[in-house]
Amino acid sequence: xxxxxxxxxxxDRRYNKWLNRFAWLTCVATLLLICSGGMVTSKNVGLAVxxxxxxFGYNMFLFPVSKWVGGILFEHTHRLMGSLVGFLTIILAVxxxxxxxxxxxxxxxxxxxxxxxxxxxxxxxxxxxxxDQIGIFHACVAQAFLGLLVLIALVTTxxxxxxxxxxxxxxxxxxTKTLAVAITVAIYIQLALGATMRHQHRDxxxxxxxxxxxxxxxxxxxxxxxFFPSDCVSNLxxxxxxxxxxxHRGCHHHLFRxxxxxxxxxxxx
Numbered sequence: 083x084x085x086x087x088x089x090x091x092x093x094d095r096r097y098n099k100w101l102n103r104f105a106w107l108t109c110v111a112t113l114l115l116i117c118s119g120g121m122v123t124s125k126n127v128g129l130a131v132x133x134x135x136x137x138f139g140y141n142m143f144l145f146p147v148s149k150w151v152g153g154i155l156f157e158h159t160h161r162l163m164g165s166l167v168g169f170l171t172i173i174l175a176v177x178x179x180x181x182x183x184x185x186x187x188x189x190x191x192x193x194x195x196x197x198x199x200x201x202x203x204x205x206x207x208x209x210x211x212x213x214d215q216i217g218i219f220h221a222c223v224a225q226a227f228l229g230l231l232v233l234i235a236l237v238t239t240x241x242x243x244x245x246x247x248x249x250x251x252x253x254x255x256x257x258t259k260t261l262a263v264a265i266t267v268a269i270y271i272q273l274a275l276g277a278t279m280r281h282q283h284r285d286x287x288x289x290x291x292x293x294x295x296x297x298x299x300x301x302x303x304x305x306x307x308x309f310f311p312s313d314c315v316s317n318l319x320x321x322x323x324x325x326x327x328x329x330h331r332g333c334h335h336h337l338f339r340x341x342x343x344x345x346x347x348x349x350x351x
Contacts, residue, residue, distance in 0.1 A: 097240045098181055105235035108170040112228045115167050117292060118160045119224065123280050124291035127153030128217065134206035137161070164202060171198045174234070182238070190234050197227045214281045221277035225270065 122128050130153030131137050137145040137158055142165070150158055175191035182188050204220040207213075236242060294300035 096183055097243055098238070099240075101177055101181060102235065102238045102240075104170075104177065105174055105231070105238055108167070108174050109228065109231045109235050111163070111167050111170055112224075112231055115160070115163045116224050116228060118156070118163050119221065120280075120291045122156050122160050123217070123221075125153065125156055127156050129209060129212065130154045130157040131161070132209065134209045161205070164205060168198045168202060171195055171231075178234075178238075184237075187234065187237055190230065190237075194227070194230050194234065197223065197230060201227060217281040218274070218277050221281065222270075222274050225273050 133139065135142060138149070140146070142158075142161055145158060171194050175195045178191040179188050182191075201220065201223055204216055204223065208216045208220055288294045288300070290296065292298075
């Protein structure tokens with residue numbers, strides 16, 4: 083009993099509240115950065131600034147605010163936010179290497195630093211090489227990077243450390259872990275498909291972001307009279323080979339329209 087209490091006390095002392103809060107702050111900044119990237123892609127202003135790492139020949143951090151107009155505003159802001167996330171990630175990694183006692187958590191922070199550097203290089207190459215494939219990879223790595231930061235923030239919580247003192251039967255959670263992995267893979271595939279469509283600007287019924295045709299709540303009445311998610315999911319699985327060409331934010335596409343209308347689940351205008 084006393085050994086358990088002593089172990090808990092040690093665990094409590096090793097927990098760093100401000101380190102954990104900083105990790106969550108980095109996660110929030112990264113999420114905002116991804117949203118900023120979505121706006122750049124949706125507005126098709128990724129090449130508004132034609133050079134990299136400079137901005138129209140200026141040092142990126144010294145570019146005059148008076149010239150932040152039109153598409154330059156979105157692209158340049160995205161670059162500055164990326165730099166901010168990079169600095170936050172480096173600070174987080176150094177903090178973890180100084181204060182964290184678990185080697186695997188320190189290794190995660192090192193991977194995060196590598197990831198944020200890779201992201202910066204990919205973003206720059208997208209501008210200089212003008213290839214959609216690089217932009218797609220850039221978008222996919224961004225989602226994985228955010229997931230990594232969330233994992234770091236989670237494992238530095240007091241709750242996660244307290245689990246080390248509890249007897250947990252891992253076999254009981256095998257089905258849950260399997261389901262969680264399957265859902266994660268499915269979501270990531272969907273993100274990759276969405277990134278492919280967004281960067282190639284193909285078959286998009288909604289061209290803006292974060293709104294949908296200027297509205298925060300999409301108006302679907304003019305497009306679909308009835309919609310059952312389970313029916314659409316089953317049709318998407320059946321036509322998985324063609325899924326990359328489907329508008330994942332709507333149902334208006336000639337490949338799926340006959341099948342969906344025959345099933346009676348969706349009626350598209």
